[in-house]
Amino acid sequence: MIGSPAQRLSVQVRTLADSYLSRALSRRASSLAHAVPDDLRPVKRREFHDYFVTHLPSSSLHPDARGPLAPFHKLPRSESVPHTGQISHSPTSFQPLVDRDTTVVRIPLRSAKHHFGAHSSRGTRSYNEDTYQAGVIDLPAFAKRPPASLTIRRRAGEPEPRESRGRDTASGDPQVFYFGIFDGHGGSECSTFLKDWLHEYIQDTAAAFELRSSLQRDHGGQFPCGADPASGALPIVQGGNAKRIAELEKILVKNWRTLVGGYFKRFVPAHFSHIGKSVLPEGQGQGEGECESKGVTIEEILEYAFLRTDLEFVSAQAARRDDEYMKVGELVHQDDILYGTSHPRSLNLGGASRFKGGSTASVALISTPTPMPFWHPNAPSSLLVSHVGDTRILLCSTETGLAIPITSNHHPSSPIEGSRLRRYAATFVTDSFGEERMSGLANTRAFGDVQSKRIGVSAEPEIHRIEMAPAEYSFLVLMTDGVSGTLLDQEVVDIVKEARTPDQGARDVVSFATEVTREGDNTTCLVVRLGGWERRQEGGLGSLGTKESREWRRQEATDPRRSRR
Known part of the structure; x- marks a missing residue:
């Protein structure tokens, strides 16, 4: 026991207060056991395609x-012709x-070092809480249709170009690539859960919403709403079951209000376009609003999938027994008799006690309008980024060589996040490092963090869509705060420019961040090759803009007198 009797009483009162919140969450989680739509619970795990399929x-x-x-x-040499990709007058024998x-x-992404690279280090921590995922996701295409000049059919009998191209999926669309990076805090349970399940929820949400491709015509010979090649408006509205979408969105928002309350009592997701709208049966025209009411955007799919994933994780943790309040006088609560010490869930997250930590997440999806892979210099593509927390995603401009940040850190110091949470979070404090925190958390948006959900910590994603022209960008970088908190964005980009392959670039970034850091946090970096990879040194100063500062930082880090300062 610690301190005086008054201190021991204070500890017991505070622990009992936490127990009431824990039991309230357990009751709500138990009441919501049958409120989750069955078609959005992955019953049978599908093998994740961590490879891509191509034609060679x-x-x-x-x-x-x-x-x-x-x-x-x-x-014979006289009958051979150069391999130029198009052969106009080849010999008959050829x-x-x-x-x-x-x-x-089939090419595994982990082995495709010229297309993708990933590296991770635990730093000085006892274990690594970072995880990542990369592969092909079963999702209809969401890319903008290419101009007619790129899709015109060849004349009969004319051979196709002899170039590598991606394989179409079973639905006839080009493959959609998925890259995700997750930074856990308080343990690796949540980040591992997101690595294994987040892509499953995205796929299941698209199937439940009956999402249709933005590249294919419907039965009436028309393109989905907003996907007409003549329309350049964003976001692209794709076909879907509007009535089903409205029902699922209302159930999700209601479950958040019932389970957590607090911040979620007046919570309406930004991209939920079907809540509060009357959906007419199919066949009844709605004039100009018909397209909007019947369609769904890929941004709406991602936001629903993120919130559904977080709800499943939080409700599964809330239904577990919290061992802290069980140690106070060895009390037996009535809830343990009514609901038991465990609650059956479709997801086995491991462990009998509640996990109070969480994880950040940054996900990048790339869809192409043609079978040509997105890393081809002549291929346009659509990049969709969904982000929660302080993991970071960068693009490198081929023309200027500059780092282009796509995400922003969800910290209490952010004006947007601060204004969003001021009325709920009563404790904004500044720690000894000068960083502002909310209830001990540095991130205002995260998965998990069960005890902080009522004050507004949520998994509402920040979503950005970027239409990438051929070779407009050289590469894509995904990294945790162990890298972004130590290195500048331009330093990360310049390090990758000097690497021969994306795999080497990811290793060099992690090695340099680990070498010069003073905190020793977990560091993870993913590098994805884009169309302008071969020209990555041409824009601006190449990698020379930060070369001198990086050399100075390396010398300072290796200086033996540094430890005496």
Whole structure:
């Protein structure tokens, strides 16, 4: 026991107060057990596709059984032609080489070091709470339709270009790539949960909303709402079941108000466009508002998926027993008899006690309008970023070489976050490092953090959509605050510019951040190659803009006299 009897009494009173909140959350979580739509609970885990599928021209390594009997590499020199991608007048004996099918190849992203790189270090911490995910997600395309000049059909009998191209999915759309980085605090339970399940909720939400592709025509021969090539307006409204969407959104908001209350009593998500709108049955025209009421945007899909994922995690933790209040006088509460010490959930998060920590998240989705992969110099693509917390995403401009931040830190010092939470958070304090905190938390938006949900800590994502022209950007960087809190954005970009591959760039960023840091936080960096990768040194000063300052920081970090300062 500690201190005087008055101090011991204060500890017991504070612990009992927490127990009342814990039991209230447990009762609400139990009452919401059957309120969650079953079609949004992943019952059977699907294997995540951490690889992409591409077409490669057949070669001697991947021979085509329908080709000529003689090997191609033994053709006479006079009958061979350069591999230029398009062969206009090839010899008759060489014609089977042009017409034969390409080979479908699976390439794991972790092995595609020239396209993607990831590296992580725990620093001086006892364990690493950072996680990440990369692969292909089962989602309809959300890219803008390309100009007609890029989609015009070739003349009959004209061979296709001999270039590598992505494989279409089962729905006929090009693959949608998914990159996510998660920074846990208080433990790795929440960040691991997001790594394993967040993409599942995005896929299930798109299926429940009946999201249709922005590239394909509907049964009437028309494009989905807003996806007409002549329309350049954003966001793009895609086809969906408006009546079903309105029902699911109302249930989600109601569950948040019932389970948590507080901040969520007047909570209306920014991208929920179907709440409060009357949806007419199909077949009844609505004039100019018909397109808006029947469609759904990919931003609405992501916001719903983020909030649904957080609700599942919070309700699962609230239904667990908190061991702290059980130790106060070994009291037996009536709730333990009524509801039991555990609550059956569809998600097994591990552990019998409540996890009070949380995690930040930054997710990047890339969709292309054609089968050409997004890293091709001639390929346009659509980038969608959904962000919660202080993980960070950067783009490198090919023309200027400058770092372009896409996300902002959700901290109490942010004017937007401060004004959003002033009426709920009564305790904004400044710690010894000069950082403003709210109830001990540095992030005002995060997954988990059960005890801080009532005062406004939520997983409402900050969503940005960027239409990337061919080779407009060189690469994409996703990083945790262990990197962004130590290095400047331009320093991170310049380090990647000097690397030969994205994999080497991710390693160099983590190594440099670990070397010069004074805090020793977990550091994780993901680098994704884009169309302008080969020209990454051409814009501005290349990597020379911060080279001198980086060398000075490295010398200062390795100075043996540094420890005496």
